[in-house]
Amino acid sequence: MKSTNIYPLAGIALFALAAPVLAHNFSVGKIAIGHPWTRETAATQTVGGGFLTIRNNGNVSDRLVSATSPSATEVQIHTMSMDGGVMRMRQLKDGIAIPAGQSVELKPGGLHLMFIGLKKPFKQGAKIPATLKFARAGSVQVTFAVQPVGSTAPMEAGHAGH
Ligand SMILES: [Cu+2]
Numbered sequence: 001m002k003s004t005n006i007y008p009l010a011g012i013a014l015f016a017l018a019a020p021v022l023a024h025n026f027s028v029g030k031i032a033i034g035h036p037w038t039r040e041t042a043a044t045q046t047v048g049g050g051f052l053t054i055r056n057n058g059n060v061s062d063r064l065v066s067a068t069s070p071s072a073t074e075v076q077i078h079t080m081s082m083d084g085g086v087m088r089m090r091q092l093k094d095g096i097a098i099p100a101g102q103s104v105e106l107k108p109g110g111l112h113l114m115f116i117g118l119k120k121p122f123k124q125g126a127k128i129p130a131t132l133k134f135a136r137a138g139s140v141q142v143t144f145a146v147q148p149v150g151s152t153a154p155m156e157a158g159h160a161g162h
Contacts, residue, residue, distance in 0.1 A: 024143075028139070028140035029137030039146065049113065051154070054096075054103065054106070055103040056098040056101065061098065064133070068131050069130040074116045128143060
């Protein structure tokens with residue numbers, strides 16, 4: 001009977017130890033942000049993509065309206081799509097709608113943030129600070145984990161499926 005008391009406690013202790021490494025989520029109001037990441041950049045590279053998932057846990061639609069970062073001159077919101085066999089990037093001046101109760105994924109080949117005018121190259125393992133502004137939920141500070149050049153998905157210890 002004692003074991004039923006011990007195991008839950010052991011689980012909590014393990015989680016507490018692991019949390020600083022695993023936790024790479026942010027939230028503001030009803031908006032939850034998961035695993036912001038970017039890629040290492042070459043010395044000559046002046047732009048970098050930013051990827052993350054945004055979930056709206058509220059029952060009213062919200063919108064990512066802008067982003068800024070001290071590590072770049074400007075951060076734009078972009079979409080990418082095939083246009084006659086050519087991949088094109090386009091700035092979304094109105095931002096990205098985050099419908100109530102839904103998640104929107106910013107990922108390579110689709111919606112993404114674009115860090116423009118990098119102050120210095122993104123180095124693998126670094127965290128790039130940024131502020132995301134939502135029309136309803138307000139602003140939230142996040143960090144983008146810098147992953148290896150060839151990354152196509154978030155690499156997060158303990159994040160199943162990646
Ligand atoms: Cu872009």
